[in-house]
Amino acid sequence: xxxxxxxxxxxxxxxxxPDNSVDLCYIDPPFNSKRSxxxxxxxxxxxxxxxxxxxxxxxxxxxxxAEQGYSxxxxxxxxxxxxxIIELIKGLELVLKKGDLxxxxxxxTLRVTEIFRVLKPxxxxxxxxxxxxxxxxxxxxxxxxxxxxxxxRNEIVWxxxxxxxxxxxxxxxxxxxxxxxxxxxxxxxxxxxxxxxxETTQNRFKHYIGNVRDGVDYGTQSLNPLGRHPDDWWQIxxxxxxxxxxxxxxxQKPEALLERIIxxxxxxxxxxxxxxCGCGTTVAVAERLNRQWIGIDITYHSxxxxxxxxxxxxxxxxxxxxxVDGIPQDVESARALANRDDDRVRKExxxxxxxxxxxxxxxxxxxxxxxxxxxGIVYFATGPGQTARMIIQVKSGGANRGTIATIKGDMQRExxxxxxxxxxxxxxxxxxxxxxxVGVYEHALxxxxxxxxRIVTVREMIEQGARIDLPLSYDAVKPGKKGADDLQMRxxx
Numbered sequence: 001x002x003x004x005x006x007x008x009x010x011x012x013x014x015x016x017x018p019d020n021s022v023d024l025c026y027i028d029p030p031f032n033s034k035r036s037x038x039x040x041x042x043x044x045x046x047x048x049x050x051x052x053x054x055x056x057x058x059x060x061x062x063x064x065x066a067e068q069g070y071s072x073x074x075x076x077x078x079x080x081x082x083x084x085i086i087e088l089i090k091g092l093e094l095v096l097k098k099g100d101l102x103x104x105x106x107x108x109t110l111r112v113t114e115i116f117r118v119l120k121p122x123x124x125x126x127x128x129x130x131x132x133x134x135x136x137x138x139x140x141x142x143x144x145x146x147x148x149x150x151x152x153r154n155e156i157v158w159x160x161x162x163x164x165x166x167x168x169x170x171x172x173x174x175x176x177x178x179x180x181x182x183x184x185x186x187x188x189x190x191x192x193x194x195x196x197x198x199e200t201t202q203n204r205f206k207h208y209i210g211n212v213r214d215g216v217d218y219g220t221q222s223l224n225p226l227g228r229h230p231d232d233w234w235q236i237x238x239x240x241x242x243x244x245x246x247x248x249x250x251x252q253k254p255e256a257l258l259e260r261i262i263x264x265x266x267x268x269x270x271x272x273x274x275x276x277c278g279c280g281t282t283v284a285v286a287e288r289l290n291r292q293w294i295g296i297d298i299t300y301h302s303x304x305x306x307x308x309x310x311x312x313x314x315x316x317x318x319x320x321x322x323x324v325d326g327i328p329q330d331v332e333s334a335r336a337l338a339n340r341d342d343d344r345v346r347k348e349x350x351x352x353x354x355x356x357x358x359x360x361x362x363x364x365x366x367x368x369x370x371x372x373x374x375x376g377i378v379y380f381a382t383g384p385g386q387t388a389r390m391i392i393q394v395k396s397g398g399a400n401r402g403t404i405a406t407i408k409g410d411m412q413r414e415x416x417x418x419x420x421x422x423x424x425x426x427x428x429x430x431x432x433x434x435x436x437x438v439g440v441y442e443h444a445l446x447x448x449x450x451x452x453x454r455i456v457t458v459r460e461m462i463e464q465g466a467r468i469d470l471p472l473s474y475d476a477v478k479p480g481k482k483g484a485d486d487l488q489m490r491x492x493x
Contacts, residue, residue: 001271001292001293001294002287002292002293002319002321002322002323003293003294003295003322003323003324003325004277004283004294004295004296004303004306004307004322004323004324004325005294005295005296005297005325005326006297006298006300006303006324006325006326006327007296007298007326008298009111009275009276009296009297009298010110010111010114012275012296012326013111013114013115013117013118013275013296014114016325017114017118017273017294018118019117019118020118020119020120020121021118021120021271022115022118022119022120022123022271022272022273022294023119023120023122023123023124023187023265023266023267023270023271023272024123024124024125024126024187024261024262024265024266024270024271024272024273025115025118025119025123025124025125025126025272025273025274025275026125026126026128026258026261026262026272026273026274026282027111027115027126027127027128027274027275027276028128028251028253028274028276028278029108029111029127029128029129029276030251030276031104031129031130031132031133060100060101060103060104060107061100061103062098062099062100062102062103063103065103066098066102066103066106066107067098069106069107069109069110070089070093070098070102070106072110073085073086073089073106073109073110074086074089074090080113080114080117081113082143082144082147082148083147084142084143084147085109085113085140085143085144085147088109088139088140088143089105089106089109092105092136092139101133101136104133105133105136105137105140108137108140109140109143109144111275112125112127112140112141112144113144115273115275116144116145116148116150116182118273119182120182121182121183121185122181122182122183122185122186122187123181123182123186123187124153124179124180124181124182124186124187124188124265124266125141125145125179125180125181125182126156126177126178126179126180126261126265127141127177127178127180128158128175128176128177128253129175129176129177129178130175131172131174131175131176134176134178137178138152138155138178141178141180145180145181145182148182149183149184150180150181150182150183151180151181151183151184151186152178152179152180153179153180153181153186154177154178154179154232155176155177155178155179155232156176156177156178156179156232156233156234157174157175157176157177157232157233157234158174158175158176158177158233158234158236158257159173159174159233159234159235159236160173160174160235160236160237160238161173161237162238179265186265187265187266187267187270188264188265189263189264189265189267190229190264191226192263192264193230193260193263193264194224194226194227194228194229194230195227195228195230196227196228197223197227197228201223201228202223205221205222205223230260234257234260236254236256236257236260237254237256238253238254239252239253239254245281247279247305247309249278249279249302249305251278252278252279252281253281254281255281255284255285258281258282258285258286259285259289262282262285262286262289262291263289266291268289268290268291269290269291269292270291270292271291271292271293271294272286272291272292272293272294273293273294273295273296274293274294274295274296275296276296276297277295277296277297277302277306278297278302278305279302279305279306279309280295280302280305280306280309280310282295283295283306283309283310284306284309284310284313287310287313287319288313299348299351300327300348300351300352300355301351301355301364303324303327303355304351304355304356304360305360307324307360308359308360308361310322311360327352327356328352328458328462329462330462331458331459331462331463334349334352334353334424334458334462335396335424335458337349337352338396338397338424339396339397349394349396350375350376350394350396351364351375353375353394353422353458353461354375354376354392354394354422355376356461356467357392357420357422357456357461357466357467357468358376358378358392358467358468358472359467359468359472361378361468361472362376362377362378362392363376363377363378364376365377373393373406373407373410374391374392374393374410374414375392375393375394376391376392376394377389377390377391377392377414377416378390378392378468378472379472380418380468380470380471380472381445381470381471381472382443382444382445383444383445388416388417388418389414389415389416389417389418390416390417390418390419390420390468390470391407391410391411391414391416391418391419391420392419392420392421392422393407393410393419393420393421393422394421394422394423395421395422395423395424395425396424397424397425399421399423399425399427399431400428400430400431401428401430401431401434403421403431404421404431404434404435404438404453405434407419407421407453408438408453411452411453417441417452418441418450418452418453418454418470419452419453419454420453420454420455420456420468421435421453421454421455421456422456422457422458422461423455423456423457423458424457424458425457426457426459427455427457431455432455435451435453435454435455436451438451438452438453439452440452443470445471446470446471450470
């Protein structure tokens, strides 16, 4: 079982993951990220609750989705919720009112309930959370786990160094990770996560003779050759800017952190779940440690990053036993994704098209400003240490000859040598002629010519496997600070 799901994690947990099937679950849900996580499914509306802390307003909103979730819990939809869960949410509504913070807690309660269900009796759950709401989240965890004979086992403090200090606050240098178990019988591999003893401890034991107390000799003590028992505060540095594992993902966690969690609470062959898998650190570490795994994310950009990460770790090829669920498998499912009423869903269609066509090597234009006609950009190698640009535009409908003319202007502005139009509909003859009129690009490294503007249909991508056939230079996307700043400025990322 190595499955990557693209979609809403609540629906996937409920419909695709059976009871008692997961050994370990780690999640790092988004919070206070200054962006809307509900970028697909959220129907934003109504006024912001001014009584709520400002930290919550940019991420969570009380809307129809939150109201539906609240109703499911308080009416015990499907018999999923314990009395303690129901009363907790009702009580929190009295205190917090129906605002941003309660929307977040409803969201988490729905999903933690399902995570408890899918865990095996020996399973463990780690919740990595923002300190702004950790006290509320512990109430949720207690209501879900402890009310059903689970246990709170640790409040782990992840300590790290960082740059910069606020003028009016102490510097924040830690995250909170709650560790819960579904029962008292829990997997915990102490010897796999022991740490080296401090030098002072090692020196002290070099000269230690025995343990005599009250005249009784308890024998000579010695250090465990595997190391010391780790504490519940972990000194693990965040990812350095130049680190090889860095993916450019804003909330990426270091592999060392996930390695400790996975080694401690699972065994080779066990199933590890991450329901907010982001850039796939949990998945990557589970794969390296010979675990089975399940990853879920709601954005295709994340899915694309994970697929690339897995392929890069496997010699450039995605492991044969990896299954991807939820991405368009035929033209009709792609059309359904593209034609959703919510514009945010269509953005996911654009990301899927760009990343699929470029084998997950493109940079997505998340915030279209002056470059509103560009959905993605990719660098390709033209010679030793030399690269050029290709820009990509996606059209779910309405493409015509004028679309090609606009792309020509985009190419000039962006100094792009090539462009690709990905279209849901078959191109018209005038579109084809207009694209051909732009001419060809002579690629000296490949020894062949390429149409400067190529038109690719979704059908060709799905049924014929149409993909970019240029020597890509992914590293050129992150060429150093100057190049990265230039890319960020031009793409409005």
